[in-house]
Amino acid sequence: MWSDKAEGPWLIGGDDGVTSNAFVRAFLLNTGFWWLEGARCDPLRKNVRQVFETYDIEMICPGYGAILKGREAVKKQFDVLDAVLSDLDRSKVPGRYIPHDLVR
Amino acid sequence: MSDMSPLPTSKRPMPREIGPGVWWLGDCLGQLYNGKIYHGYNAAHMVVGTTAAILSDTGHPKDFPVIEKHIEHVLARNPGVPLRYLFLTHQETPHSGGLGRLLGRFPELEVVGDVSDYHLAFPQYEHRMRFLGEGEAIQLGGREFQIVEPVVRDLRTSNWGFDTKTRCLFPGDGFAYSHYHWDGHCGMVAEEATSLDLVDVCAVFQERALFWTTFVDMERYVERMEWQMQRLGVRLVAPSHGLPVTDLERTWPEIRKGLLAGEGKFDEVVKAASEFAAHAS
Numbered sequence: 001m002w003s004d005k006a007e008g009p010w011l012i013g014g015d016d017g018v019t020s021n022a023f024v025r026a027f028l029l030n031t032g033f034w035w036l037e038g039a040r041c042d043p044l045r046k047n048v049r050q051v052f053e054t055y056d057i058e059m060i061c062p063g064y065g066a067i068l069k070g071r072e073a074v075k076k077q078f079d080v081l082d083a084v085l086s087d088l089d090r091s092k093v094p095g096r097y098i099p100h101d102l103v104r
Numbered sequence: 105m106s107d108m109s110p111l112p113t114s115k116r117p118m119p120r121e122i123g124p125g126v127w128w129l130g131d132c133l134g135q136l137y138n139g140k141i142y143h144g145y146n147a148a149h150m151v152v153g154t155t156a157a158i159l160s161d162t163g164h165p166k167d168f169p170v171i172e173k174h175i176e177h178v179l180a181r182n183p184g185v186p187l188r189y190l191f192l193t194h195q196e197t198p199h200s201g202g203l204g205r206l207l208g209r210f211p212e213l214e215v216v217g218d219v220s221d222y223h224l225a226f227p228q229y230e231h232r233m234r235f236l237g238e239g240e241a242i243q244l245g246g247r248e249f250q251i252v253e254p255v256v257r258d259l260r261t262s263n264w265g266f267d268t269k270t271r272c273l274f275p276g277d278g279f280a281y282s283h284y285h286w287d288g289h290c291g292m293v294a295e296e297a298t299s300l301d302l303v304d305v306c307a308v309f310q311e312r313a314l315f316w317t318t319f320v321d322m323e324r325y326v327e328r329m330e331w332q333m334q335r336l337g338v339r340l341v342a343p344s345h346g347l348p349v350t351d352l353e354r355t356w357p358e359i360r361k362g363l364l365a366g367e368g369k370f371d372e373v374v375k376a377a378s379e380f381a382a383h384a385s
Binding site for chain 1 (some may be wrong): 327
């Protein structure tokens with residue numbers, strides 16, 4: 001999650017006001033995960049789900065963006081990511097060559 | 105070569121001129137896999153024109169002393185031609201890790217291509233970084249170095265290069281595969297390494313270094329590579345990690361199979377790791 005203020009907030013509990021399927025989808029496809037559209041996402045979903053179910057996660061500290069605190073906020077992140085990966089899976093979107101710098 | 109074992113090392117001295125004015129620079133990096141030490145290059149390449157030379161990638165940071173000597177060797181063979189440009193296929197350390205030292209060592213050197221983020225590490229050199237997009241080119245005298253579409257890319261900012269004189273493609277992480285140190289493949293071009301199982305080493309590299317290729321329909325990417333090679337009239341390939349390819353008609357079919365053989369490999373690794381963890385606990 002971005003902020004236009006250097007002072008943050010960088011620790012967010014509850015609803016962050018930006019996380020949605022469309023936001024996460026666009027972020028993934030326009031960054032290092034450009035290849036996900038039409039990929040085999042089921043193994044990824046399975047392993048991400050396993051992380052959520054194995055550990056009692058109270059906080060997500062990503063490499064980039066704000067720290068997300070609280071079980072509900074954590075659950076929402078996992079749920080949205082799972083839904084996005086499901087929609088990008090090869091079973092729903094045909095695999096194709098993704099051109100360089102394609103903005104989605 | 106890296107001294108990983110007492111087995112025979114390369115009889116081919118580096119740097120090696122793989123086409124007129126196209127030089128292969130660098131050293132191997134050994135990695136243990138399935139009980140064997142596989143070697144892969146983190147190569148740099150130099151293209152020398154009549155008025156300027158360009159370096160494509162810097163090689164791994166550990167190799168800088170070797171690559172610096174190789175650059176000096178090539179420049180000594182081409183008196184009066186300065187190393188004027190540096191093109192980086194992408195920002196990953198084995199490809200760009202010598203950037204600061206090269207800019208310090210060669211005061212006339214200019215970095216060209218997708219130069220995103222380098223100024224954050226080296227703000228003192230920002231004025232020597234110039235963005236060049238696909239389709240743009242650098243004139244070297246008697247040849248030009250073009251920025252071309254990166255079909256297999258490690259990062260969003262990846263780019264590939266192309267030399268118009270030798271029709272040589274510089275695909276960075278494309279054509280990535282390791283070789284057998286124990287069979288003396290270090291310093292050989294692909295067609296000389298006759299005992300190399302290209303399908304196997306390509307598939308291993310896909311799983312280890314380009315994991316996304318094991319999740320996508322690689323047939324589409326392979327088709328695009330073929331389209332691009334035909335469009336450009338590629339005759340020589342100088343990859344960062346694989347051995348140079350000097351006979352595409354002979355070698356491409358094996359690399360093609362290797363690129364397609366990676367599908368599902370990452371799943372196998374995850375499954376094996378889970379089983380190992382369960383067994384250990």
